[in-house]
Amino acid sequence: MKARSVRAAAAAVMAMVVVCLTSACGADGVDAGKTDVADKKPGASPTVANRPVSSNGKTLSKGELEKVALVSGDVPDFVAAPLEGGEETGEERAEQPECQALAAVINGAPEPTPTATVQRTLTDQSEEGTDGQTVVTEILTSYPKGAAVRVLRGVKDAIGACAGGFRTTAGDGASTYTEVKELTAPKAGQEALAYQVTGSFEGTKVPLVFQLVRTGSTVVILYTANFLDSKTPEIPAEIATAQAAKLP
Secondary structure, three states, rough: HHHHHHHHHHHHHHHOOOOOOOOOOOOOOOOOHHHHHOOOOOOOEEEHHHHHHHHOOOOOOHHHHHHHOOOOOOOEEEEEEEOOOOOOOOOOEEEEHHHHHHHHHOOOOOOOOOEEEEEEEEEEEEHHOOOOEEEEEEEEEEEOOOHHHHHHHHHHHHHHHHOOEEEEEOEEEEEEEEEEEEOOOOOOOEEEEEEEEEEOOOOOOEEEEEEEEOOOOOEEEEEEEOOOOOOOOOHHHHHHHHHHHHHO
């Protein structure tokens, strides 16, 4: 995972992390998006929430996605803001075709291609000034009927096929991800999954954690990273449940 590849992943789904897509961000102060927690036990995924969840299945427009995206106050202590550079996406392609779904999410461009996308950055203001301030990026994506299910299915299959890691290539060279493992999925939406992809930044393991939650034709992608040490970072459960509750 080369420096520029870390920037691509981070800027596609977390501009608040110091590394940035296509910009000359350095590695100094890469302290955002980290919370020390023990590794979570894998769970069956996609996971249907314990309570029935209904949806009208509507394919939301960009304007409609913006109306249902999380705002400051929806999750206690978290401030929401538009993702800086959110329209830009990474260009990594997995050398192993079975791993491309994972690379696509890292790029901030899940496959199949959504009809509309909205990005937000969620920052825990109660941790302001701390090295481990929690920063989570949210990508809301909308699909034609039936396509949203394929997004989670493709990522789920790739988690199993690429557990031993995978390599990607982009215009600036190759990147290596050494491990992929499933995590406990959030209890939100109609189905959900969570997983960790471990990359390497200047020889240091960088755990990237993703959650995908589907309600009807909308898929929520949540992302955080730990650039301080190799421990698995945590995405607060309240974020997924609060966002899923706003989806039609």
